[in-house]
Amino acid sequence: MSPNALPARVLPEPVREAIGRRDEHGAIGLHRAASARQRERQALATRAPHALMARAGLAVARLALALQPHARTVWIACGHGNNGGDGLEAAIHLQQAGRQVLLQLLEPPAGSTAPDDARLAQQRARDAGLVIHTGTQSPPGAGQADLVIDALLGRGLGRPAEGPLAAAIEAINDAGLPTLAVDLPSGLPGDGGHPVGPCVRADWTLALLTLAPGLFTGAGRDLAGEIWQDPLGTLDDPQPMPADARLNDGRSIERLMPLRPHALHKGSSGDVLVIGGARGMGGAAMLAARAALVAGAGRVHLHPLDPQGLATDPLHPELMHCSRPDSDLLARCTVVAGCGGATDIIGWLPELSRHAARLVLDADALNALAADSALLALLHQREAGRTVITPHPLEAARLLRYPLETIQQDRLAAAQELARRCHAVVVLKGSGSVIAAPGRLPWINTSGSAALATAGSGDVLAGWLGASWSRRATLPASPADPWQASEQAARLAVHLHGQQAQRLSPDRAALPASRLAEAACLLRPRHPDTGPGPIA
Ligand SMILES: NC(=O)C1=CN([C@@H]2O[C@H](COP(=O)(O)OP(=O)(O)OC[C@H]3O[C@@H](n4cnc5c(N)ncnc54)[C@H](OP(=O)(O)O)[C@@H]3O)[C@@H](O)[C@H]2O)[C@H](O)CC1
Numbered sequence: 455m456s457p458n459a460l461p462a463r464v465l466p467e468p469v470r471e472a473i474g475r476r477d478e479h480g481a482i483g484l485h486r487a488a489s490a491r492q493r494e495r496q497a498l499a500t501r502a503p504h505a506l507m508a509r510a511g512l513a514v515a516r517l518a519l520a521l522q523p524h525a526r527t528v529w530i531a532c533g534h535g536n537n538g539g540d541g542l543e544a545a546i547h548l549q550q551a552g553r554q555v556l557l558q559l560l561e562p563p564a565g566s567t568a569p570d571d572a573r574l575a576q577q578r579a580r581d582a583g584l585v586i587h588t589g590t591q592s593p594p595g596a597g598q599a600d601l602v603i604d605a606l607l608g609r610g611l612g613r614p615a616e617g618p619l620a621a622a623i624e625a626i627n628d629a630g631l632p633t634l635a636v637d638l639p640s641g642l643p644g645d646g647g648h649p650v651g652p653c654v655r656a657d658w659t660l661a662l663l664t665l666a667p668g669l670f671t672g673a674g675r676d677l678a679g680e681i682w683q684d685p686l687g688t689l690d691d692p693q694p695m696p697a698d699a700r701l702n703d704g705r706s707i708e709r710l711m712p713l714r715p716h717a718l719h720k721g722s723s724g725d726v727l728v729i730g731g732a733r734g735m736g737g738a739a740m741l742a743a744r745a746a747l748v749a750g751a752g753r754v755h756l757h758p759l760d761p762q763g764l765a766t767d768p769l770h771p772e773l774m775h776c777s778r779p780d781s782d783l784l785a786r787c788t789v790v791a792g793c794g795g796a797t798d799i800i801g802w803l804p805e806l807s808r809h810a811a812r813l814v815l816d817a818d819a820l821n822a823l824a825a826d827s828a829l830l831a832l833l834h835q836r837e838a839g840r841t842v843i844t845p846h847p848l849e850a851a852r853l854l855r856y857p858l859e860t861i862q863q864d865r866l867a868a869a870q871e872l873a874r875r876c877h878a879v880v881v882l883k884g885s886g887s888v889i890a891a892p893g894r895l896p897w898i899n900t901s902g903s904a905a906l907a908t909a910g911s912g913d914v915l916a917g918w919l920g921a922s923w924s925r926r927a928t929l930p931a932s933p934a935d936p937w938q939a940s941e942q943a944a945r946l947a948v949h950l951h952g953q954q955a956q957r958l959s960p961d962r963a964a965l966p967a968s969r970l971a972e973a974a975c976l977l978r979p980r981h982p983d984t985g986p987g988p989i990a
């Protein structure tokens with residue numbers, strides 16, 4: 455085996471990763487299937503025949519040995535396409551490295567043939583003395599293997615797996631062995647991360663050439679396990695296919711953290727006004743207001759929609775009660791509206807659309823918009839870069855009038871469509887939150903966990919985002935790019951919100967939203983192992 459560098463881990467984020475190139479935003483690019491194919495064609499055209507697949511097989515074998523160095527028996531399940539070809543090439547290296555390889559190959563259905571590269575890989579495996587099991591059953595002894603490599607299907611997934619392919623996927627999952635998926639867990643749609651049929655549940659996925667968005671959002675995170683990438687030596691290829699989305703990971707947000715100069719004063723941190731908390735739902739608005747305060751907004755005003763609602767916060771006496779926000783206040787603040795707003799928020803939306811300097815709409819404000827196209831039209835008239843909306847998938851489905859399934863099948867496309875229709879930056883929440891601004895590449899956030907699946911965590915995010923945006927609004931803006939400030943504010947808040955949840959609940963147990971609100975920040979959270987974090 456040649457001494458090439460190992461593939462690089464993408465998630466969980468390494469302290470210092472060697473992924474290769476980041477773009478001008480310091481970000482890792484993601485490619486949908488069509489762009490990945492184009493990139494593959496470009497790479498194939500400038501290399502010796504079969505060189506790319508040979509390299510892919512080597513990368514798979516090297517990672518397998520690094521992850522499971524003591525594995526003696528490796529079961530490799532190959533489909534008839536090029537994903538299977540990668541598995542066959544890996545088999546040759548693993549056998550050479552002294553491992554017992556149980557090689558399974560699903561034959562193409564009648565009437566179709568394997569692609570040339572995959573057929574060559576089959577021949578090379580046979581020439582290397584490997585025995586290929588072509589039945590629909592797993593090879594004898596597969597269940598006792600130390601590792602299974604899933605090379606059944608990659609980017610070629612065109613429909614839900616069924617028949618022998620579905621059975622092979624189920625067999626891998628039923629075996630309960632450590633599982634390394636090649637390129638994508640078989641059955642996972644690379645664009646959307648929402649399988650409609652059976653799908654391999656992997657411990658690790660080695661993405662080849664490009665990274666698919668579906669690995670990072672929807673069900674992708676649960677099905678792909680740890681994510682690694684090998685660009686197969688293509689980083690220096692001329693004019694590589696541009697990305698379709700970017701990863702909002704820890705390194706990409708480092709440059710967004712605001713400076714806290716010695717001469718900072720509360721006026722340079724901006725004002726937030728929270729409007730929400732209808733009868734019986736005062737807690738939601740309070741959580742948003744607390745998060746805004748703790749994250750460092752200069753002043754935070756709370757207007758409870760319930761006149762009997764909690765006017766002050768005994769835990770945070772610095773929170774200012776506001777009985778009737780006037781247009782001056784609206785024009786000065788980042789207004790966070792809708793948390794626990796019920797239908798009481800509806801009457802506020804026309805005024806907020808007209809006067810709020812910066813407007814974050816969450817929860818019931820979004821339901822009101824979904825129900826009234828006139829309100830949506832008002833929102834659409836707001837200047838570029840003045841609105842952020844933070845729907846969860848069901849709210850997004852209501853706003854777009856799509857079935858929930860359609861949203862989840864392509865979260866990137868849904869967020870982009872919402873951004874266009876609402877003329878707003880969109881934070882589509884859920885596993886791998888998507889941040890999208892009209893006409894720009896969307897971002898998929900990498901932080902967060904099931905610890906956030908609790909009541910109130912969305913309210914906390916809305917307030918946190920309000921503080922993030924208020925602070926950014928006091929910094930010099932780029933006149934040529936009206937979306938920049940709101941998009942960056944959303945990216946920073948979303949990432950830190952997820953990161954703090956991971957830190958406070960490392961085992962992913964449900965995290966009470968009030969604890970999360972107390973941990974709101976716009977700087978890198980302190981980590982117990984490293985002491986006080988470097989403050990940007
Ligand atoms: N070409 C190279 O040198 C490299 C390729 N890489 C790897 O290639 C895969 C993509 O390979 P591809 O052959 O395009 O597709 P798959 O192997 O993922 O799928 C094979 C065929 O399976 C069929 N298919 C799709 N869905 C189903 C289903 N539900 N049931 C049954 N069969 C299905 C489909 O063929 P059809 O003609 O039946 O539609 C697929 O074509 C990529 O993921 C990489 O692993 C590497 O990049 C290295 C270089």
Ligand SMILES: [K+]
Pocket residue numbers: 537604605606607608635636637638639640
């Ligand atoms: K696979």
